[in-house]
């Protein structure tokens with residue numbers, strides 16, 4: 175599993191959040207703790223939606 179924003183490989187389950195794309199609800203977005211703290215924008219690979 176990789177962070178959608180920075181593509182860091184995530185090992186520990188405590189260090190990331192997982193949610194479905196708020197636009198298409200098809201793609202699972204994974205964000206690591208670092209990206210969440212920085213509020214890094216993610217881009218959905220399915221629909222190209224960019225969200226905080």
Ligand SMILES: [Zn+2]
Pocket residue numbers: 177178179180181182205206207208209
């Ligand atoms: Zn990240």
Ligand SMILES: [Zn+2]
Pocket residue numbers: 195196197198199200201218219220221222223
């Ligand atoms: Zn999407």
